[in-house]
Amino acid sequence: MxxxxxxxxxxxxxxxxxDNDVAAFHRFTEQTEVLHGQLHEAFFNSLFTGSRLNKDEYDHLPRFSYRRSPxxxxxxxxxxxxxxxxxxxxxxxxxxxxxx
The missing domain is CATH 1.10.287 (Helix Hairpins)
Structure with a gap:
């Protein structure tokens, strides 16, 4: 035993x-939740006002980049x-x- x-x-x-343990899973989940919030902010107005994103807004959309444990x-x-x-x-x- x-x-x-x-x-x-x-x-x-x-x-x-x-970086494949439970703590890494929680870091990944937290980071994706932050990205989701940023995407929500970026798309919220255009979804409900019918406006479109211009090229500059599209180029500055948040992108996911996983950050490992320090x-x-x-x-x-x-x-x-x-x-x-x-x-x-x-x-x-x-x-x-x-x-x-």
């Missing part, structure tokens, strides 16, 4: 490094290493005790 937990923690750190990768890598060292310092004495 401890080893499977270790694997899960390591996978979680790797998902964070790839958390440095080195901190996550250190966390992963720290977890492994902690788990091995717990597991090794237990294994030694069961085999003696």
């Amino acid at each position: 401890i080893l499977s937990r270790s694997t899960g923690l390591r996978d979680g750190s790797r998902n964070a490094l790839a 958390l440095p990768v080195s901190i996550l890598a250190w966390e992963d290493t720290g977890i492994q060292i902690s788990l091995f310092s717990i597991i090794l004495p237990l294994l030694r005790h069961t085999h003696s």
Whole structure:
């Protein structure tokens, strides 16, 4: 059970490094909600007044660009290493005790 937990923690750190974890999902969702609000503001008047966007307005429509977490990768890598060292310092004495 401890080893499977270790694997899960390591996978979680790797998902964070790839910006593919739950926190990344929430960042993505928040960023798309902001874009939706900006698009609503840009199109609201033209939808209800029947006016059309001119080329300049069209060129300045908001565009989506995902922003990754500002958390440095080195901190996550250190966390992963720290977890492994902690788990091995717990597991090794237990294994030694069961085999003696």
